[in-house]
Amino acid sequence: MTFVDLALLAGPAIMMIGLVGHLLIGDLLRRIIALNVASGGVMLVLLAVAAREDVPDPVPQALVLTGIVIMAAVTGVALALARRVDAVSDESEDR
Amino acid sequence: MRYPALLPALVLLPLLLSAMVALVPRGPRRLAGAxxxxxTGVLGSAVVLALMIDGGSWEFALAGWEAPLGITLQADGTSTAFLALMTVVGVAVTVYAAAEPRLAGGPDFWPLWLVLWAGLNGVVVAGDLFNIYVMLELVTLAAVALVALGGRxxxxxxxxxxxxxxxxxxLFLLAVALVYAETGTLDLLQVTAALEPGPVLTAIVALTLLGMGAKMALFPLHAWLPVAHPAAPAAVSAVLSALVIKAGVIVLWRIWFGLADDATAVRALGVVAGIAGAVAVFWGGAMALRSSRLKQIIAYSTVAQVGYFAIVLTLADGSAAGWSGGVVLVLAHGLAKAAMFLAAGTLAVAYGTDRLSHLHGAITHTPMTVAALGIAGISLAGLPPTFGFVAKWQLLxxxxxxxxxxxIGVLLLGGLLTFGYTAAMVRATFNRPGDDEVPAPHRVRSVLAVVPFTLAIASVVFGVFxxxxxxxVAEDPTVRGHG
Incomplete structure (x- = not known):
């Protein structure tokens, strides 16, 4: 088994671990991190696809770069919303 | 008239305008945003008109770089229909939001709305899978931020x-990665030609169905929709239900009708999608009948209508009537649902709540708004001569x-349920017997009633013509790809 084969198998597995974690965990911060783990799995698949030939294919690598930027933006929005959700629930507890 | 160079402007112009509007101070931002x-609306109408007169399909390679290296944009008959819906609903929502900032979530609405519009246009004209993914993410981020404008x-x-x-x-990105691994290209037309039948193709179609099913709230992945859509300001709810859902629908349809083959596993997926759609029609309709607030009824109605979009996957299999029926259904649903959510917003401002129990007498005080609700509901239920009837007829x-x-049973029973919850909404606005002093609503600007009413009338006029x-739509190449 080559390194590329390993990455092609590990990518979907990591994605599944992230998604299952995301769906089963209640804590918002941990759910956001699980989502990032899942996206890491997808990126690994794309990188493995790029590394199949001796000369790396630049197209999937460009896709991974764009994907990372998008996930960073999503994580930022998710964290901002999670803070607001926590602030609202803290208020209702104080009452 | 062929102006393919206008296609990138559909995405880039609203993005540029959004950045400019975001820099305007909050006071005059409503004017700048409007x-x-x-x-953006004028540009959209120009492109739609030119596409309709031309009658063909446009292609444009950004900066002259052809696929598979460059980014290509394309517009066919289906894109034209979706662009027309986005332009009509977009302009209506713009007028509505400009008239009443409270129903749009304040000045922050405008830059986000322009980003959303750019993303929606982008999903429709994107010619390759990765740009579809990027545009979908743009739509999701903007839509989420717009929902958050609904308050704490x-x-x-x-x-x-x-x-x-x-x-x-x-899930969709993983499907895109599989497509590239198999074919070495992301251009939708080249992929359709190059992808060989096999387990990878089945996996691609399954991942797309699951991913887009979540995005368009297909039963049983719908639970977020009846929470998120009513939480948003009324103008945003209208856009979410009429347009944002459709971004997931068009991507699913393009992949499905472009790639799906006759393999047993793919056929089984089609059956699963059809069953999920049928359950959605009944579940959404039943939950809408049980709800006691206008916005919640309309949101559950969207869950039911999304079921039809999944049923189209099996009905349009090699059938031109099924395909054009599906596209017309998307347009009819978009017009009707936008009219309903905007009318519900107007009633909520007038009465301070959208609970059915507080709306009695509304038919006397705001007849035009109630009429918009009723006409839109009749179009959704698929009674002639409305647009919804044309769609249901094609599907039948x-x-x-x-x-x-x-x-046929699913279509007719679904229509009956739609008629039921529409009647429940209109019924709640009647004067109660012996109720001489009906509660007087707050005064609302007449444009808030005119906009939903115009959309509702449009769903009748388009039905006649x-x-x-x-x-x-029926001549669209997407259908041939599957034949």
């Missing part, structure tokens, strides 16, 4: 919506063509 949205209580629904949207996108023809009589549209 002006920028109007420019909207934060939790918005976050839930973001989670579902991103999970859907990741497709079901008869294929001898698949059970879909829909033959040309059905032809435009």
């Amino acid at each position: 002006a920028a949205s109007s420019i 209580s909207a934060a939790a629904p918005a976050l839930r919506y973001l989670f579902v949207g991103v999970v859907g996108s990741l 023809m497709a079901a008869i063509e294929q001898g698949a009589w059970w879909w 829909s033959a040309g549209l059905v032809d435009l």
Whole structure:
């Protein structure tokens, strides 16, 4: 088994671990991190696809770069919303 | 008239305008936002008109770089129909939001709305899979931020919506990675030609169905929708239900009808999608009948209507009537649902609540708004001569063509349920017996009643003059790819 084969198998597995974690965990911060783990799995698949030939294919690598930027933006929005959700629930507890 | 160079402007112009509007101070931002949205609307109408007169399909390679290296944009008959819907609903929502900032979530609405509009246009004209993914993410981020404008209580629904949207996108991105691994290209037309049947193709179609199913709230992945759509300001709810859902629908349809083959596993997926759609029609309709607030009824109605979009996957299988029926259904649903949510927003401002129990007498005080609700509901239920009827008729023809009589039962019962909850909404606005002093509502600007009423009337007018549209869509190359 080559390194590329390993990455092609590990990518979907990591994605599944992230998604299952995301769906089963209640804590918002941990759910956001699980989502990032899942996206890491997808990126690994794309990188493995790029590394199949001796000369790396630049197209999937460009896709991974764009994907990372998008996930960073999503994580930022998710964290901002999670803070607001926590602030609202803290208020209702104080009452 | 062929101006393919206008296609990138559909995405880039609203993005540029959004950045400019965001820099305008909060006071005059409503004016700037309305002006920028109007420019986007004018551009959209120009492109739609030119595409309709030309009658063909446009292609444009950005900066002259052809696929597979460059980014290509393309517009066919289906794109034209979706662009037309986005332009009509977009302009209506712009007028509505400019008239009443409270129903749009304040000045922050405008830059986000322009980003959303750019993303929606982008999903429709994107010619390659990766740009479809990027545009879907743009739509999700903007839509989530717009939901969060609904106030402090909207934060939790918005976050839930973001989670579902991103999970859907990741599943789709994995499908995109598989496509590239198999074919070495991302251009949709080249992929359709190059992808060999096999387990990878099945996996691609399954991942897309699951991912887009989550994004368009297909039963049983719908639970976020009845929470997120009512939490948003009324103008935003209208856009979410009429347009944002459709971004997931068009991507699913393009992949499905472009790639799906006759393999047993793919056929089984089609059956699963059809069953999920049928359950959605009944579940959404039943939950809408049980709800006691206007916005919640309309949101559950969207869950039911999304079921039809999944049923189209099986009905349009090699059937031109099924395909054009599906596209017309998307347009009819978009017009009707936008009219309903905007009318519900107007009633909520007038009466301070959208609870059915507080709306009695509304038919006397705000007859035009109630009429918009009723007419839109009749179009959704598929009664003649409305747009919804044209769509349901085409789908019925497709079901008869294929001898698949059970879909006829689903279509008719679904229509009955739609009629039921529409009647419940209109019924709640009647004066109660012996109720001489009906509660007087707050005064609202008449434009808030005119906009939903115009959309509702449009769903009747387009129904009467829909033959040309059905032809435009039926000639679409997307259907041939599957034949």
